[in-house]
Amino acid sequence: MLFHYLKFSLFYLLSVLTIIALLAGEDWIALSYLAVSVFIIAGDAWFGEDTSAPVYKHPHIFTAQLFAALPLLCVLMFVGTWSVSATDTLGFGHWFYTLSGWDINQNKAATSDWQHGIAVFYVGLMVSMIGTVTAHELVHRTWYRPSVFIGRWLLAFSFDSSFSIEHVYGHHNYVAHSHDPATAPRGRNVYQHIVLSTLAGNKSAWRIEGQRLKRRQQPIWSWHNQILRGVAMSLSLLGLSFWLGGVAGLLFFIGCGLWAKALLEIVNYMEHYGLVRAEGEPVLPRHSWNTNKKMSSWAMFNLSRHSHHHAQGHIPFHQLQAMPHAPVMPTGYLGTICLTLLPPLWFKIMAKKLHDWDNNFASESERRLLQRLK
Amino acid sequence: MFKIELNQYQFMAHKGETILHAALSAGIDFAHSCQAGACATCQCQLKAGEVRELTDFAFVLDDEQLAEGIILGCQSIPKSNLSLFKSDLK
Ligand code: FES
Numbered sequence: 279m280l281f282h283y284l285k286f287s288l289f290y291l292l293s294v295l296t297i298i299a300l301l302a303g304e305d306w307i308a309l310s311y312l313a314v315s316v317f318i319i320a321g322d323a324w325f326g327e328d329t330s331a332p333v334y335k336h337p338h339i340f341t342a343q344l345f346a347a348l349p350l351l352c353v354l355m356f357v358g359t360w361s362v363s364a365t366d367t368l369g370f371g372h373w374f375y376t377l378s379g380w381d382i383n384q385n386k387a388a389t390s391d392w393q394h395g396i397a398v399f400y401v402g403l404m405v406s407m408i409g410t411v412t413a414h415e416l417v418h419r420t421w422y423r424p425s426v427f428i429g430r431w432l433l434a435f436s437f438d439s440s441f442s443i444e445h446v447y448g449h450h451n452y453v454a455h456s457h458d459p460a461t462a463p464r465g466r467n468v469y470q471h472i473v474l475s476t477l478a479g480n481k482s483a484w485r486i487e488g489q490r491l492k493r494r495q496q497p498i499w500s501w502h503n504q505i506l507r508g509v510a511m512s513l514s515l516l517g518l519s520f521w522l523g524g525v526a527g528l529l530f531f532i533g534c535g536l537w538a539k540a541l542l543e544i545v546n547y548m549e550h551y552g553l554v555r556a557e558g559e560p561v562l563p564r565h566s567w568n569t570n571k572k573m574s575s576w577a578m579f580n581l582s583r584h585s586h587h588h589a590q591g592h593i594p595f596h597q598l599q600a601m602p603h604a605p606v607m608p609t610g611y612l613g614t615i616c617l618t619l620l621p622p623l624w625f626k627i628m629a630k631k632l633h634d635w636d637n638n639f640a641s642e643s644e645r646r647l648l649q650r651l652k
Numbered sequence: 653m654f655k656i657e658l659n660q661y662q663f664m665a666h667k668g669e670t671i672l673h674a675a676l677s678a679g680i681d682f683a684h685s686c687q688a689g690a691c692a693t694c695q696c697q698l699k700a701g702e703v704r705e706l707t708d709f710a711f712v713l714d715d716e717q718l719a720e721g722i723i724l725g726c727q728s729i730p731k732s733n734l735s736l737f738k739s740d741l742k
Contacts, residue, residue, distance in 0.1 A: 420688045421670075421706040421727060447690045447711050486711065493710040493718060560685075592687035 282332045283339060285576040286596075289407055292577065293350055296404050300361045300397060301374070301382045303389035311400040315612060321573035322610025328572045329600035340596055341425075344579070347412040348428050351435060354408065355515075355531065358401045359523035361386055362394050362530045367522050398530060402537025409435045410542050411578045415595050417442035430508060434515055436538035439508025440483035448482045449546075450591045454555035454565040456651075460546040461553065463651075464632065467621040472543040541615070548607055548614045549584050552632045554651070556643035563589050563604040564639040567631075570600045571610035582611060605635050654730040658682075658696070659741050665730045671696070671703070672725035683740055687726045694725035696741075701734035 292314055299310030334340070360367045371383035409432040416429030430439045444459070452458035459478035462471045487505050488498055496502040512535075519531035548567060555565050563585035569575075574582045580595040585604035587593070607614050608627050618624050636648060653664045656674060663678035665671065672694050675682040685693040689707035698721045706727040713722055725738075 418688060420690070446688060450686065450688075450690060490708060490710045493713070493715050494708070590687075591690075 279332065282330070282334070283336075285328075286340065286343065286579055288573075288577040289347075289411075290350070293354055293404055293408055296400060297354055297357050299400070300357050301380070301385065303361065303382075303385035304393060307389070307393050307400060308396045311396060311403075314400075314403075318573045318577060319610065319613045319616070322571035322613055325572045327570040327600070328575050329570050329602060331597075331599050334596050337594065337596055340579075340594070344412045344416055344425075345428055347408050348432055351405065351408045351432060354401065354404060355435065355519070355534070356522065358397065358534065359519045359527035359530055361389070361397065362526040363523035364526065365524075367527075394526075394530070398533035399537055401530075402534040403541065405435050405534050405538035406541040407577060409433065410438075410441075410538055411581055413441070414445070414581065415579050417446060418591060419594070420446060430504075431511060434508060434511035436535045436542065437512045438539050438542065439511055440480055440487075440505045441542070442508075443486050443504060444479045444483035446591070447486050448479075450561070450588065453561055453588055454550060454553045455557075456554075458550075460543075461550040462547045464552040465625075468544055468547050468618040468624070469621075471547045472540050475543045475546055476539065544615050544618055545581075545611065548611075548618050551628060553605075553635065554640070554644050554647050556641060556647050559641060559643065561588050563601045564635070565589075566604070567607035568601055568604040569607050569610055569614075570602070571613075574610035574612065578611060605631070605639055654701075655733045656730065656736060657734070658736045659738060665734075668729060670706070670726055671723075671728045671730065671734070671736070674730075675725065681742065682725060682738065684726055689724050689727040692724065695722050696725050696736045696738035697721050698723045698728075699735040699737055702731040703728040703734065704731055 295310055295314060299306045360370050366372055366383055371386065374380065374382050413429040413432035416425045416432070419425040426442060430442050433439045433441050449458060449460045452461075454461050456463065459475050459482055462475070466474070483505060487503060491498055491502060494502070499506070501507065516528060516531060520528040523530060550566055553565050553567070555561065566584040566588045568585040569582045571582065580598045581587070583598040583600060585601040586598045608617055608631070617627060636645065640648065653666060656663055656665055656671065658675060658680065661678070661680055663674060663680065665674035672682055672684050672687070683693050685691045687694075689709070690712060692712040695713065695717070703723060705723075706729065707724075709724050709727065710718060712724070
């Protein structure tokens with residue numbers, strides 16, 4: 279049983295590895311990025327699936343772990359902005375040297391611009407894993423304000439606090455409908471989806487929040503507006519990154535945040551690509567692509583058990599079921615992300631999967647809907 | 653503990669328990685879906701008493717519904733004894 283608690287700590291390990299790689303600088307950054315990616319992708323391929331559903335007697339341990347993501351992300355982003363700043367920000371390097379004898383200032387000076395560039399993609403991936411994935415779980419717990427509060431701050435690192443509105447009050451109601459911003463229709467490539475879903479998702483969040491404020495007779499352009507508060511949160515983080523790392527620190531932060539946001543949209547893309555739901559049909563496991571691959575499930579708090587998550591959005595991650603009969607995405611999360619980036623290959627793989635979905639999962643009315651969409 | 657009257661039923665709610673949870677525990681077929689305050693399936697009318705809103709009902713209930721005292725069962729914690737009406741309850 280202890281193992282089942284420990285398995286969801288994988289992201290701590292990966293974050294610590296990332297922080298060490300940033301401190302070591304030079305080629306250690308790329309090597310560590312490669313090692314983490316191979317570990318997850320190959321681990322998913324080799325170690326197979328985790329379909330277990332143990333009953334956890336101490337779920338508050340998981341809540342504490344989710345909350346701990348915020349300080350962890352702060353440390354990661356501090357080290358990241360420090361690693362690109364022209365000076366030894368706050369004397370961190372010197373302090374670290376006196377503590378450990380490891381001259382990280384020297385490592386920093388020896389790191390080239392392109393190595394810092396790789397760090398942006400590496401840290402962006404970690405912002406997505408530590409920040410967005412945990413935030414997704416937290417903002418679903420709408421009934422518990424501290425959870426939503428921390429979730430929104432985690433999302434602010436990828437300029438996306440409005441996700442807390444659009445995802446819960448929009449996407450979960452509209453999933454697999456043609457007007458859902460996050461559900462990609464057949465034939466749309468991932469690069470189009472990143473742009474279109476970002477624009478439509480923000481527009482949808484603004485509409486939902488505007489409607490709420492109107493009903494409460496509160497002005498749109500005011501502190502009551504959660505979207506504007508989210509923008510202010512992201513701006514304050516940008517200000518902090520500039521203060522800590524100058525222009526380089528600011529650009530680093532922006533780059534990581536944008537890559538993390540793009541990853542969120544890629545994940546939306548692969549979770550619902552090409553699926554349809556007839557008007558009036560309830561959201562069922564067949565309306566999401568699922569996977570039970572071990573590394574993806576453990577490193578991402580069961581986000582991979584997406585079929586059950588959408589069918590019952592209020593269920594905390596540790597109670598989600600594997601749903602072995604749900605439609606399955608090509609492989610684990612990181613592996614599938616890589617596939618989406620190659621549209622011709624993606625379309626080829628998904629054509630078969632969608633054919634199977636149409637024949638074996640779709641309801642009669644969904645088949646008729648698909649005929650009309652052709 | 654607070655006493656809740658819902659249509660023809662009567663049941664008790666523990667401290668901090670939502671109306672929906674208390675109704676389901678009492679074996680009442682109280683319609684619900686998202687349980688996150690996002691779909692309004694669990695809506696019912698508050699005829700007497702006071703509740704604490706866990707989430708803002710205005711995300712899913714319109715002006716008219718709010719004025720009529722419609723609340724979300726899954727996001728309401730009783731603060732007193734309650735009298736409720738749910739139109740789709742058999
Ligand atoms: S069940 Fe959806 S709002 Fe209560």
